[in-house]
Amino acid sequence: MVAYPGADNPPFRMSMLIYDRRYRSLTLQAVVFILVMLMASWLINNTLHNLSAMGKTLSFDFLFRRAGYDIPQQLIPYTSDDTHLRATMVGLLNTLLVSILGCIAATVLGVTVGVLRLSSNWLIARLMTIYVEIFRNIPLLLWILVILAIFTEVLPPPNAYRGDNPAAHMMLFDTIAPTNRYTAIPSIGMTNPPGVIALGREGISWAVVAFAVVIVAAWFGRRMLNARAQRIQDATGLRPTTWWINLAMFVLPVLALSWYYGLHLNRPVLKGFNFAGGITLDNSFVVLWLALTLYTGAFIAEIVRAGILAVSKGQSEAASALGLRPQRTMSLVILPQALRVIVPPLISQYLNLTKNSSLAIAVGYMDLRGTLGGTTLNQTGREMECMVLMMGIYLLLSLIISGGMNVFNSSVKLKER
Amino acid sequence: MYKSVLFGSVTALALAASGAMAAEGDTLKEVKARGVLNCGVNTGLIGFAAPDANGNWSGFDVAFCKAVAAAVLGDATKVKYVPTTGQTRFTALSSGEVDLLARNSTVTFQRDTDLKLDFIGVNYYDGQGFMVRKDLGVSSAKDLGGATVCIQTGTTTELNLADYFKSNNMEYQPVNIDSNAEGEQQYMAGACDAYTTDASGLAATRASFADPENHIILPEIISKEPLGPAVRHGDNNWGDIARWTLYALVAAEEYGVTSANIDELAKSSQNPEVQRLLGTTDDLGKMLGLDANWALNAIKASGNYGEIFAATIGEQTPIGLARGLNAQWTQGGLMYAMPFR
Numbered sequence: 001m002v003a004y005p006g007a008d009n010p011p012f013r014m015s016m017l018i019y020d021r022r023y024r025s026l027t028l029q030a031v032v033f034i035l036v037m038l039m040a041s042w043l044i045n046n047t048l049h050n051l052s053a054m055g056k057t058l059s060f061d062f063l064f065r066r067a068g069y070d071i072p073q074q075l076i077p078y079t080s081d082d083t084h085l086r087a088t089m090v091g092l093l094n095t096l097l098v099s100i101l102g103c104i105a106a107t108v109l110g111v112t113v114g115v116l117r118l119s120s121n122w123l124i125a126r127l128m129t130i131y132v133e134i135f136r137n138i139p140l141l142l143w144i145l146v147i148l149a150i151f152t153e154v155l156p157p158p159n160a161y162r163g164d165n166p167a168a169h170m171m172l173f174d175t176i177a178p179t180n181r182y183t184a185i186p187s188i189g190m191t192n193p194p195g196v197i198a199l200g201r202e203g204i205s206w207a208v209v210a211f212a213v214v215i216v217a218a219w220f221g222r223r224m225l226n227a228r229a230q231r232i233q234d235a236t237g238l239r240p241t242t243w244w245i246n247l248a249m250f251v252l253p254v255l256a257l258s259w260y261y262g263l264h265l266n267r268p269v270l271k272g273f274n275f276a277g278g279i280t281l282d283n284s285f286v287v288l289w290l291a292l293t294l295y296t297g298a299f300i301a302e303i304v305r306a307g308i309l310a311v312s313k314g315q316s317e318a319a320s321a322l323g324l325r326p327q328r329t330m331s332l333v334i335l336p337q338a339l340r341v342i343v344p345p346l347i348s349q350y351l352n353l354t355k356n357s358s359l360a361i362a363v364g365y366m367d368l369r370g371t372l373g374g375t376t377l378n379q380t381g382r383e384m385e386c387m388v389l390m391m392g393i394y395l396l397l398s399l400i401i402s403g404g405m406n407v408f409n410s411s412v413k414l415k416e417r
Numbered sequence: 418m419y420k421s422v423l424f425g426s427v428t429a430l431a432l433a434a435s436g437a438m439a440a441e442g443d444t445l446k447e448v449k450a451r452g453v454l455n456c457g458v459n460t461g462l463i464g465f466a467a468p469d470a471n472g473n474w475s476g477f478d479v480a481f482c483k484a485v486a487a488a489v490l491g492d493a494t495k496v497k498y499v500p501t502t503g504q505t506r507f508t509a510l511s512s513g514e515v516d517l518l519a520r521n522s523t524v525t526f527q528r529d530t531d532l533k534l535d536f537i538g539v540n541y542y543d544g545q546g547f548m549v550r551k552d553l554g555v556s557s558a559k560d561l562g563g564a565t566v567c568i569q570t571g572t573t574t575e576l577n578l579a580d581y582f583k584s585n586n587m588e589y590q591p592v593n594i595d596s597n598a599e600g601e602q603q604y605m606a607g608a609c610d611a612y613t614t615d616a617s618g619l620a621a622t623r624a625s626f627a628d629p630e631n632h633i634i635l636p637e638i639i640s641k642e643p644l645g646p647a648v649r650h651g652d653n654n655w656g657d658i659a660r661w662t663l664y665a666l667v668a669a670e671e672y673g674v675t676s677a678n679i680d681e682l683a684k685s686s687q688n689p690e691v692q693r694l695l696g697t698t699d700d701l702g703k704m705l706g707l708d709a710n711w712a713l714n715a716i717k718a719s720g721n722y723g724e725i726f727a728a729t730i731g732e733q734t735p736i737g738l739a740r741g742l743n744a745q746w747t748q749g750g751l752m753y754a755m756p757f758r
Contacts, residue, residue: 056511056533068576070591080579157607180608181565181592272563273610274590283608284592364570364593375570378504381532 051384060389062380063088069375071366073282077201084376091371092393098285098367099354099397102292106353107346109293110300115330117305128301135298141359144291148363151283155180161270175267177275182282184268184275191262207261214253221249284365288357296353303345307338339412347405351398358394368393444516444648444655445706448489453497456482457515460500462597464621464729464736465521474498477729478519480719481540481646481663485517488662488711493718502596503572507532510649517659519646521615523573533650537660540645540722542742542751544638545577546616548623551631553610558637562587567600567609569593574614577640597622611635615642617730617738624735658705665712668694668754669721671745676720683713694757701757712757722752 017027051058063085070080075093078086117128135143156168158179170177177184194206225242233239257263268278311334319329358369366374368390377386448454458466458478466476474496483493501509501520510518511533521543522528524536547566549555558581568575570593582589592609594600601622604612612619616638623629646663648656669675672691674682683695692698696709705711719725726743730736744750 068579070575070579070589072591072593080576080583152603152606152608159607180606181590273561274563274565276563361570361595364595366593370570370593374504375575378507378570378572379527379576381507381528383508 047384056384058385059382060385062376062382062385065380067376068379071371072364073285073366084372084380087376088368088372088389091366091368094285094365094371095354095357095360095367095369095397098289098292098360098365099357102289102296102353102357103350105289105293106296106300106349109297110349111304113297113301114304114308117301118308132298132301135294136302140291140295140356141362143295144288144359144362147291148283148287151287152180155283157181158270158274161275175265177268177270179275180283181274182280183286184278184280186265186267187277187279189264189266191264193261207257210257211254214257215250218249218253222246225249282365284360284363287363288360288365292353292356295356296349299349299352300346303342303349304338307340307342308334310341311337336412340414343405343409343412347402347409350401350405354397354401355394444652445489445658448516452490453495454482454486454489454517455497455499455515456485457499457501457506457509457518457520458482459520460502460596460598462521462618462621463625464734464738465617466498466519468498475729477541477725478521478646480725480729481519481666482517483718484666484715485659485662487714487718488665488707489658491708491714493714503569504595507534510534510647513649516655517646517648521618521644522647523615523642524645525573528647534647535650535656536645536647537656538645538663539643539751540663541617541643543615543617543642543644545574545613545640545642546619546638547611547613547635548604548619548632549611549635551633555611555635558635558639559585559587561589561611563589564610565590565592565608567592567594567603567612569597569600569614570595572614573640573642578613581639601625615644617644617736620738621730621736624737629735654706658707661705662712662715664754664757665694665715666722666725667745667752668757669712669716670723670752671747671754674716674721675724676717679713679716683710690757699758 017023048058064083066080067082067084067087068080069087071078071087071090073094074090075097076086076090078090113128113131116124117132119125119128155178158177158181160166160168161170161177161179168177175186190205190207194210196203196205197209225245229240229242266277268275268280271277274280315333315337316329319333320326324332357367358373360367361370361374364370372386372393373390377383380386456479458474458476461467462476464476466474466478468474479496479498482496482498486496487493499509499515501515501518506518506520506522507528509515518534519540521541522536523543524539528534529536547558547561549561555561561582562585566578566589568578568591575591578589578591592603594603597614597618600612600614603609605626612622614622616634619634623632623634626632646659648659668690669679672688672694674691674694679695682691683697686692686695686697689698693701695713696702696711700709702709702711708714720728723745726740727733730738732739740748740750742751744752746753
């Protein structure tokens with residue numbers, strides 16, 4: 001570096017904060033930061049002042065009072081005697097359930113449609129285009145309401161299944177009964193149930209643990225088996241057949257456990273007003289899930305199509321020159337490269353789906369918006385507190401999803417070596 | 418300069434802040450200045466508050482809005498009806514969006530205290546009931562064990578329902594709905610066995626069906642639902658105006674003052690109570706900050722309490738509600754106006 005005598009250490013003067021380029025940007029940043037903080041503190045202060053002018057103070061005590069209302073779908077035990085906090089938890093779990101299942105189903109649907117839309121089969125490609133354009137261009141709330149109307153008006157009420165000559169018949173060997181309230185499906189019962197691990201009021205059956213252990217073990221076994229097959233292939237050029245060992249590793253222990261616990265299906269039976277003995281999937285849940293899946297699936301299909309088209313044609317030509325079949329070209333060459341383009345916008349779609357699930361109120365699905373932001377808010381009248389809590393929870397959820405997906409993204413993105 | 422910019426912005430913000438703090442309202446002054454009463458009503462419940470094809474609102478609650486507007490502004494048409502759902506009604510009132518909430522809302526302790534509302538009285542004594550289809554073969558709410566019940570979220574009925582089934586050791590499956598219209602649709606499609614809300618609301622809903630004779634309202638009334646108009650807590654004068662307007666309507670029925678004979682009675686009545694009520698003697702209106710003929714205008718708007726009842730929800734209307742508890746105290750009911758003196 002060339003030294004300019006006298007220029008490196010001029011004495012600092014206040015005016016340099018504005019006129020010296022080295023300090024000016026710092027000055028501006030400080031000013032903007034202070035202004036933003038002032039604005040924020042003013043907003044908060046103003047809110048608190050106006051709340052106290054209306055005679056309301058910010059207090060979260062209501063969360064520990066008795067909720068007093070019932071919730072149709074609950075993943076953890078809940079009665080009307082529980083607190084608003086627990087009702088909020090039930091709602092949050094319902095939000096998570098529909099969001100996670102929605103993301104999975106939308107991804108499967110989206111990838112399938114995205115790939116099929118590029119199919120050389122004219123009819124299939126056009127059908128997929130129609131699906132994408134219809135679902136992408138009509139507001140989600142309308143889809144939710146339309147699907148609800150179809151479910152309510154078209155499906156029979158439960159008592160249509162009653163009597164010697166019923167108007168409606170159960171499907172699949174009398175195991176599934178779709179009605180305009182819910183779909184009754186069989187539940188799994190055990191004749192020799194093992195004990196239950198008590199976790200507060202909930203409990204997890206040892207059988208669930210046993211099945212989980214068996215499946216995880218089989219998955220690790222499959223990895224080891226594949227690694228061994230790879231070694232043999234590398235050494236000899238011949239890959240030993242592994243699929244039947246893989247299959248047996250999953251199926252045999254599961255069958256053995258099922259026999260040991262005496263697993264069987266409990267058919268839903270019409271009793272009184274409603275079906276009993278099985279599991280009832282509320283229409284509100286099914287409708288919301290379906291609508292979120294179809295809507296978001298259309299967006300994901302476009303993202304997948306864009307990702308595939310972003311992979312240069314030379315790649316697929318090279319793959320076919322090597323003799324790879326079209327299916328393997330897609331799964332081994334195109335999709336792994338397309339993922340780099342697909343994953344970042346896919347994250348936004350997952351976030352959208354999660355936030356869109358708050359439209360659940362339209363079908364009376366009791367999610368976080370329905371419990372904390374709906375009935376709890378109404379019964380306690382704590383709008384500010386409920387809204388702040390709800391915003392905080394959705395924000396946290398979104399940050400967790402985007403954090404997790406970013407980790408996945410860094411695992412598929414282009415690694416420069 | 419840096420400092421002055423900073424101080425300048427702080428001052429500006431502080432000024433803006435002090436300006437934005439809403440002053441605690443004098444509702445009467447605001448309404449008079451605006452020239453229109455903002456009245457929170459139901460989004461559409463036939464008989465209580467519903468707009469017709471031309472957008473004109475009518476109903477039992479609407480009539481009260483009109484009476485208050487007539488008392489305050491001298492003109493019963495100077496009302497802006499703000500439709501509110503079960504979820505938005507109290508927020509609309511406490512935020513100042515409406516001056517008065519006449520939306521068949523149940524008076525409860527918590528709403529009166531924690532939500533900072535002031536219920537100014539009870540204009541309809543109601544109770545929660547159930548409506549079922551006749552062909553369901555149910556004659557009592559006690560037979561509803563295991564049934565699917567449609568219920569509006571965010572209402573006291575939701576809590577009563579939970580308590581009722583719990584105390585009778587019965588199971589039920591709630592179907593949450595957001596509005597009365599959605600409830601009707603779900604109930605008509607058979608997505609729920611029973612629809613529950615206030616018995617008056619059930620009667621109003623049934624009246625809008627194409628086949629009202631195929632539906633019955635079960636005899637059990639599972640709760641007390643005193644429905645009353647509400648104002649914001651803290652503006653006592655405005656609360657007094659609303660309260661005494663309601664009493665004026667009830668008292669008018671008691672003393673036989675109707676919209677037909679009111680002008681004549683104002684001149685010729687010898688009953689001192691009627692004279693005070695109609696402002697012929699003693700200027701009671703002045704004590705409320707209103708004109709002397711405030712009650713006269715209020716009663717003229719849609720008639721006295723009995724006339725309003727008969728015209729909107731009474732036995733001659735499709736809704737067909739009997740006076741029952743809502744008869745005058747002299748007829749064995751609970752309607753009892755405080756003395757005007």
